Amino acid sequence: MTIDVLSPVRSGLRWGLGHGLPGLAIRQGARGGDLVSRLVVDPDLRQDPFPAYERIRADAAARGSVFIDNGRLMGTVDHAAATEILRSDDFGVAFELPGRLQRAFAWSLDPWAAGPVDPPSMLAVDPPVHGRYRRLVTRWFTAREVRGLEERITETATRLLDGLAAQGSRVDLVEEYAALLPVAIIAEILGVPAHQHAQLLAWGNGAAITLDPALTWRQYRGAQQHVRALHRWLDDHLAAKRRSPGDDLLSALATLEDDDLTDLELRGIGLLVLGAGFETTVNLIGNAVAQVQSRPEVRAAVRDDPGLWGGVVEETLRFDSPVQLTFRSALTDTVVAGSPVRRGTGVLTYLGGANRDPAVFADPARFDPTRDDAGRHLAFSSGVHYCLGASLARAEATIGLRLLHERFPDLRLDGEPTRRPTRVLRGYERMPVALR
Ligand code: HEM
Incomplete structure (x- = not known):
């Protein structure tokens, strides 16, 4: 890795164009009551x-x-419109700025600090x-492959629960279980070897906020340090896999032969x-526990029928979606569900809102793990x-939740859980529970 003397300049410019300037407009919009802006900063x-x-729906x-x-951005909570946008070739994922600013923005990308929403992320x-990258990794995540992993998920959850059982009765469920599985x-x-999990978690937690819009310079700088650490770690790790490959995804990437992908x-x-x-999955597990804990009738139902945990997971994805929104930009003048969208317009699809669209889900504000159409949610997005x-x-969530509640049937919240400070990702940072 070479030292890039321009790195601080790139960082400052990237924050200014990607977060600072849009952030000014968003803060001003929020003061004027604009909902799209308030949803970012309030x-x-x-x-x-x-x-x-x-209110957006109304x-x-x-x-x-x-x-x-709001004149700069459009937003929708309409399930049909969100689905259409996410599946349409008329929309892309790039954040576009006018003319020269776009060139400056592209230049500002530091290859050792590119985050999950910077190119070349999928x-x-x-x-x-996009398809070229995605094809390289899909085979590791097919439904069949995941079925083959169920035993490992069960073993891992059981080991973590043994650890919990050996502790006192009060634990932070997020830190001690939901994040670790x-x-x-x-x-x-x-x-990745087990002794590196804790370090990766710390870097990942620090980097998660990079998905959010309108970060302050302080937030951006802080998160960048974690992203940089992940790049350096991955660079070393890929080199090690190249020297001594195993039967894992990073070894497969490190030893690709027919491809001319850059580092x-x-x-x-x-x-x-x-x-x-x-x-993301940490949030699904935490959000599900919070929903179940606040509803005695659901707790009783899953105790009687552990097969209902699949329904709890699906309904949590719909009702309290771990990823609340995604961004798309119109590549051309187009029409969505009868409403025109001009080329270059940024559109926010509020997945968490579309998942409560009464045109699709009956009584959408009710948490009901037996609903048979919860799977129509957009919590995992749609399209490519x-x-x-x-x-x-x-x-992971279904097995993890079932085993947790089987081991600790009297599990209950023991204090107010606290939400993470992130906007795109929705979950809990801390969840104090009593296990017995
Ligand atoms: C509850 C857990 C999860 C939720 C709610 C979730 C949600 C999402 C959403 C909404 C997107 C698309 C964003 C967009 O359209 O702009 C996405 C993409 C993605 N997710 Fe997940 N995710 C979860 C777990 C996972 C896990 C366990 C993996 C592990 C491989 C994963 C890997 C990915 C990848 C690689 C993409 C990018 C796909 C692409 O761009 O083609 N996600 N996820």
Whole structure:
């Protein structure tokens, strides 16, 4: 790795164009009451965005549209419109700036600090490049492959629960369980030794906020240090796998022969799969525990019928989605569900709001693990970027929750859980529980 003397300049420019300037407009919009802006910066709406989603639904309907529009960004909570956008070739994932600013923005990308929403991350590139990256990793995450992992998930969850049982009765469920299960499994798929899990978790937690818009310079700088550490670690790790490959995903990437992927592209694929593999499922497990704990009738139902945990997971994905929104940009003048969108317009699809669309889900604000159409949710997105790890996340959460409650049938919250400070990812940072 060479030292880039321009790195601080790139960082400053990238923050200014990607977060600082848009952040000014967003803060101003929020002061004026604009909902799209308030959803980014208002801590109350971060805590509970659902009333705001219903206002968006009503305001859009009052305009005879599926969108609200603040002149710079459009937003939708309409399930049909969100699905159409996510599946449409008329929309791409790149954040576009006008003319020269776009060139400056592209130049500002530091290859040792490219995060999950910077190219060449799969999340930040459109077809055909996107398909080229994705094809290299899909085989590790097919439903069949995940079925083969169920035993490992069970063993890992059991080992973690043994650890919990050996502790006192009061623990932080996120730190001691929900976070550890996904990182152990994705690390195994990638071929990362167990002694590195804690370090990866710390870097991943620090980097997770890079998915959010309008970061302050302090937040951005802090998160960048974690992203840089992950790049350096992955660079070393890929080199080690090249020297001595195993039967794992990173070895397969490190020893690709027919492909002319750059080192940055390889790190981009590895970093996204690694980070997405544990920074999301932790939230699904935590959100599910919170929903179940606050409903005695659901607790009783899963105790009587552990087969219902699959329904709890699906309903949690719908009702309290771990990824609340995604961004798309119109590549051409187009029309979505009858509403026009101009080329270059940024559109926010609020997955968490679309998952409560009454046109699709009856009584959507009710948490009901027996609902038979919960699986129509958009929690894993749709279209070409549909979550690669959806089957894995479902398996980890279903097995992890069932075993947790079987081992500790009297588990209960022991204090107020605290939400993570992130906006795109929705989950708990801490969840104090009493196990017995
Ligand atoms: C509850 C857990 C999870 C949720 C809610 C979730 C959600 C999502 C969403 C919403 C997207 C698409 C974003 C967009 O359209 O812009 C996505 C993409 C992705 N997810 Fe997940 N995810 C979860 C778990 C996982 C796991 C366990 C993995 C492990 C491999 C993973 C890997 C990925 C990857 C690689 C992408 C990018 C796919 C692409 O761009 O083609 N995710 N995920």
